[in-house]
Amino acid sequence: xxxxxxxxxxxxxxxxxxxxxxxxxxxxxxxxxxxxxxxxxxxxxxxxxxxxxxxxxxxxxxxxxxxxxxxxxxxxxxxxxxxxxxxxxxxxxxxxxxxxxxxxxxxxxxxxxxxxxxxxxxxxxxxxxxxxxxxxxxxxxxxxxxxxxxxxxxxxxxxxxxxxxxxxxxxxxxxxxxxxxxxxxxxxxxxxxxxxxxxxxxxxxxxxxxxxxxxxxxxxxxxxxxxxxxxxxxxxxxxxxxxxxxxxxxxxxxxxxxxxxxxxxxxxxxxxxxxxxxxxxxxxxxxxxxxxxxxxxxxxxxxxxxxxxxxxxxxxxxxxxxxxxxxxxxxxxxxxxxxxxxxxxxxxxxxxxxxxxxxxxxxxxxxxxxxxxxxxxxxxxxxxxxxxxxxxxxxxxxxxxxxxxxxxxxxxxxxxxxxxxxxxxxxxxxxxxxxxxxxxxxxxxxxxxxxxxxxxxxxxxxxxxxxxxxxxxxxxxxxxxxxxxxxxxxxxxxxxxxxxxxxxxxxxxxxxxxxxxxxxxxxxxxxxxxxxxxxxxxxxxxxxxxxxxxxxxxxxxxxxxxxxxxxxxxxxxxxxxxxx
Amino acid sequence: xxxxxxxxxxxxxxxxxxxxxxxxxxxxxxxxxxxxxxxxxxxxxxxxxxxxxxxxxxxxxxxxxxxxxxxxxxxxxxxxxxxxxxxxxxxxxxxxxxxxxxxxxxxxxxxxxxxxxxxxxxxxxxxxxxxx
Numbered sequence: 001x002x003x004x005x006x007x008x009x010x011x012x013x014x015x016x017x018x019x020x021x022x023x024x025x026x027x028x029x030x031x032x033x034x035x036x037x038x039x040x041x042x043x044x045x046x047x048x049x050x051x052x053x054x055x056x057x058x059x060x061x062x063x064x065x066x067x068x069x070x071x072x073x074x075x076x077x078x079x080x081x082x083x084x085x086x087x088x089x090x091x092x093x094x095x096x097x098x099x100x101x102x103x104x105x106x107x108x109x110x111x112x113x114x115x116x117x118x119x120x121x122x123x124x125x126x127x128x129x130x131x132x133x134x135x136x137x138x139x140x141x142x143x144x145x146x147x148x149x150x151x152x153x154x155x156x157x158x159x160x161x162x163x164x165x166x167x168x169x170x171x172x173x174x175x176x177x178x179x180x181x182x183x184x185x186x187x188x189x190x191x192x193x194x195x196x197x198x199x200x201x202x203x204x205x206x207x208x209x210x211x212x213x214x215x216x217x218x219x220x221x222x223x224x225x226x227x228x229x230x231x232x233x234x235x236x237x238x239x240x241x242x243x244x245x246x247x248x249x250x251x252x253x254x255x256x257x258x259x260x261x262x263x264x265x266x267x268x269x270x271x272x273x274x275x276x277x278x279x280x281x282x283x284x285x286x287x288x289x290x291x292x293x294x295x296x297x298x299x300x301x302x303x304x305x306x307x308x309x310x311x312x313x314x315x316x317x318x319x320x321x322x323x324x325x326x327x328x329x330x331x332x333x334x335x336x337x338x339x340x341x342x343x344x345x346x347x348x349x350x351x352x353x354x355x356x357x358x359x360x361x362x363x364x365x366x367x368x369x370x371x372x373x374x375x376x377x378x379x380x381x382x383x384x385x386x387x388x389x390x391x392x393x394x395x396x397x398x399x400x401x402x403x404x405x406x407x408x409x410x411x412x413x414x415x416x417x418x419x420x421x422x423x424x425x426x427x428x429x430x431x432x433x434x435x436x437x438x439x440x441x442x443x444x445x446x447x448x449x450x451x452x453x454x455x456x457x458x459x460x461x462x463x464x465x466x467x468x469x470x471x472x473x474x475x476x477x478x479x480x481x482x483x484x485x486x487x488x489x490x491x492x493x494x495x496x497x498x499x500x501x502x503x504x505x506x507x508x509x510x511x512x513x514x515x516x517x518x519x520x521x522x523x524x525x526x527x528x529x530x531x532x533x534x535x536x537x538x539x540x541x542x543x544x545x546x547x548x549x550x551x552x553x554x555x556x557x558x559x560x561x562x563x564x565x566x567x568x569x570x571x572x573x574x575x576x577x578x579x580x
Numbered sequence: 581x582x583x584x585x586x587x588x589x590x591x592x593x594x595x596x597x598x599x600x601x602x603x604x605x606x607x608x609x610x611x612x613x614x615x616x617x618x619x620x621x622x623x624x625x626x627x628x629x630x631x632x633x634x635x636x637x638x639x640x641x642x643x644x645x646x647x648x649x650x651x652x653x654x655x656x657x658x659x660x661x662x663x664x665x666x667x668x669x670x671x672x673x674x675x676x677x678x679x680x681x682x683x684x685x686x687x688x689x690x691x692x693x694x695x696x697x698x699x700x701x702x703x704x705x706x707x708x709x710x711x712x
Contacts, residue, residue: 349642349669353598356669356690360604363694367611394691402689 016314023306028299035295039288046284051246054260054273054280057195058244061203062262062271065191069265072108072166072183073149075101079112080168080179088114088123088179095125101181110163110182115141117176126182128159140165144178151265153207154185154214161185164213189214192271198282201275205264213269248277330532348401359394362387417563418457420493421446424484427464435472439479442468447487454563459536466529467497467556474501474554493562498555504548512546590705591633592616595625595651596640596667612698622646626654634659636704638697640667641675641687649678656683661711663704665697 079097080088087093094112101109111126119136135141140152144167154164167180192214195203205213244262251257256277261270278285366387374380428442435442453460471482480500487494504512508519513534537544541561548554592609594616596602602618609616617634619625623646625639637655641648648666655664663685668675676687685704688697 352669352690353601356692357598357600357604359691360601360608360694364604364608367608391691391693395693398689398691 012314012318015317016310019310019313020306023309024303027302027306031295031298031302035291039291042287043284046287047281050280050284054197054258054275055244055246057197058203058260058262058271058273061192061195062244062264065205065264065271068188068191069151069166072181073151073168075105075109076166076168076179076181077149080170085114085170085172085175085177091123091125091131094123098125106187107184108187110184112182113180115167115178115180117145122177130158133158140167141178144180145169145176151268153209153211153268164188195273197273197275198279199276200279201273203271203273205269205271207269326531344401351401352398355394355397359391362390362394415454415456417452417454419450420453420460420495420560421450421486423457423461424464424486424495427461427468428484431465431468431472434469435482438472438475438477440472440475440482441479442482442484445483445485447485450486450488450493451491451562453493453560455540455560456536460540460560463533463536463558464497466533467558470529471497471499471501471554474499474503476502480553488562491562491564493560494557496555496557498553500553503550503552503554504546505550509546509548513544587613590614590701591635592701593619593625593628593634593637593662595619595622595637595643595648597621597643598640608694609698612694614698614701622648622651622654625651626658629655629658634662635708636685636701637662637664638667638701639664639684640669641679642669649675649682652679652682652684661708663708665700665704667692 083093083097088097094114098109098112101112111124111128111130113121113124113126113130113133115121115135119134119138119141121130121133121135124131124133138157140150140155143152144150148169150167150169152164152167154162156162162185163182164185165180165182167178170177170179192203192205195201204215207213244260246258246260248256248258258275258277258280260273263270366384368374369377369380369383369387377383424444424446428444432442468482475482482500483496483498485494485496485498504519513530534544537558537560543559545557546554547557590613592614594602594605594609596605596618597620599620602616602620606616606618616638617628617632619628622643625637629637639648639651639655643651652664652666655662660683664679664683666676666679666684666687667690668687669690676684679687685707686700688700
């Protein structure tokens, strides 16, 4: 069988390709659009959420730091206001005040000192040896004498340790003096040190020069230029509303870093939180990876499915096209049969009438020869024999035309009860002349009392005709034998047609019922005969099998369901052995 | 069969459009004591039936003009008791069945044996006489 796929490969290839592309587009595009929308919505809301969280956190901590500084300033201011220069210049008194603070707030204030207008420390309470320290040249002293309250940047100072101071300026009897407190760096540092998020998120404080006012975070080099951005002239607008500033920038290594910052200490310091964007949005990226993977797997599945569907559809369409083609050929063949039937009916009538006249004329001569005058004729017996032969051959002509007619007329596919033996005899009779011409004897071994078959007689006749003609064609002129046998078992009626012909080789045997497959020479067989037989027998809920080997003849066995309507059988075949 | 003058001949109407056929049949049937009147069309047969009485009719089913079945229907309306034997050239059982449905007595396929025909004719006459 030559499939349509191999006959019109380009057409089915392009059909397959079009189906594949259509399925892929129709399935993938909505998936991609939907995925894109989900990704956009999820990413936007996730980033907003992270931003809101970081902003709130920074704001809260900045407020804590500011509160801390304001409280410390308030402590010192109230101390200076409450006691005055005289009392505070007393070291012992100052020590007691320091103790009071440390009892109330812990070791937040390291030491206290009173400094006169010349920068000399007149009294000191604290752990360091700074009793007579001179701060006249110190930077913080210069700033402190110019403002009521002053908080310095972090510096090393005389004690060579990082610290910062809060100083209050007082006027007494026309003289300026300062009360100074040193804020414990560790205590202050703790305010920002606990701010940690993810693997890379941490906070720190810098002054306007970009100098760190807290510990540098471990294993991190802070890009000062980035930090300084917080103090750029165009940015402070963000701080006016007391709202933290949020921005992401790319560092020297090409990483995107998120900065959240808020000014402290009247804009002199800034609390900065920084985190790698990859770290900050790790959940987002994780979700994105999963989504991409799902999309890739889904896409792959769609492509696979589209390939399968397109391939299957193309095959099904090719099969349907092929079935249509076979049907078309069958219709054409049926049309031919119907035309032949009509022609045969006309010819039969035209032939039977003259034959009837011939037979009657011969009969008339016989009648006349019965007269006494002819009884003594020399050749009377020869006349009678010859006339008898004319009559006999006339009747034979009638039988031939009747059979031809009965074959041609049955072009309908009505289901009816009939006797299979009778049908076999009729068809065998029709092909007997052809068989004799090829020196083939047809032997029939038909079973007695075969149950009737309920089917289309015309169609079964076609099956028999095809099988017998094939059997004759398979036997060459040297002659051979065709055996037809019928039998029945278990409500099934069987018939077999066995020939002594050339047989069918193993490879061909598998394809023998395929449409357009033929072992006959080109132009002799359509390759439809056995395929039609197969279709007809299958339609009747029967089966057809073939046993054959090259050079050993073939045997076709057909099984058909027997009818239960025994009593309605139109003919009961008188069976037995017969030879034509 | 030999003619038997002592028995009253059977009057038969033979309808067939083949003149050669009807003329030879008249001779052959005449030798068998059957007097056949021939008609070569349905119309002619009806005219004859209007004028005469026949014991039995033999009618070809396929004729030019009025065909056998139509003629049969008219026969049955004019002479319901007259048995009609049909002849058919193409051996169609279907046509014969239609003929039976319209009251035909029997049918024969051409060509036939004359003895078969005379047998059926005598049988038809016997059956006719038997019925009241």
